Amino acid sequence: MKLLFDFFPILLFFIAYKIYGIYAATAVAIGASFIQVALFWMRHRRFENMHLITLGLIGVLGGATLWLQNETFIQWKPTVVNWLFGLAFFASRFIGRKPLVQRMMGAALELPDVIWQRLNSAWALFFIGSGFLNLYVVYNFDTDFWVNFKLFGLMGLTIAFVIGQAFFLVRHMKPQTEGES
Template sequence: MRQLLEFIPIALFFIVYQLDGETVSLGSWAYTVDGIFTATAVLMVATALQFLVSSLLSRHVEKRALWTFVAVLVFGGATLLLRDQTFIQWKPTIFNWALAIAFILFRYVGERTLMERTLGTQLQLPHAVWLRLNAVWVGNFLFVGALNLYVAYSYSEATWVSYKLYSAIGFTLLLTVLTALLISPHLKDDDDGGPDARAASDDA
């Protein structure tokens, strides 16, 4: 449910952008959609609502959701105030590269990676697997950030908007699959194992 909520603001951003130049009327009120600027405003509102609903459903504030909301607020606000879409186009890159830096730093601070610190109470995995997961996620963040800039500066604004929607879905699914492939053999080991596996299962 929460994963589905994450895509709603991006989907609305895409939909509103497609209405560029059209007039939306509600009774005596009428508004002409102003391309990426209206879409950005909708993205900001939708992200705020998504963050609120997600926090209420999980009954706690997830750090990733919080930083996503802050990033959209800052870069979206700059886009609207300065009437420059460059800020919202850079937002995915800055956000993903910031995550990559965080994952790299935590890799060398202490004995556990950021993912192990976050999910270690739910998953019992060998340290080498946590390191591989960390490397995969860092690679994903770096690649996604770089590809976003390539599309933004090499293609039209409309192409970038479409890319933003489909890449968000595509890369999320790809990262989920890769993560599952790395984790699943060890989950099977836990199921087939002895007392240690059962203990790990009880702790999860």
């Protein structure tokens, strides 16, 4: 359910694009992001960083798209988001005691420090690479292709990366002994 909630603005953007075009879709995405942040606040009485970052970027880049009637600004949003996440994973190696991925998943997994570092680096590279891939699509394909890539391509790559990560993690997990749960 959380996954659907997190992708709510993207899904509405996709639907609005198919019916009304890029500028209407951009306005819908901006509104959906505001609603997403407000609903999360009303339910949990806190904000989620990812939602706020996305709202800020969609507000600025989406606003520039609408004001200047130039779709390139909204097309840069996935790249900027991915690069910010990549930078956060990379910087976490030097800030704090644990890499970001360990802070996020450490309660569920017990891994050696070197594996946490490798996993963190993989996430950083994945996000940075995804940002460059988005730009490649923006500048080499039409808007229709980019919209489909944004929803299906980037999401598919993320799912494939997570599955690959699971196979990597299985090799490093300690087997449970009899009586452990």
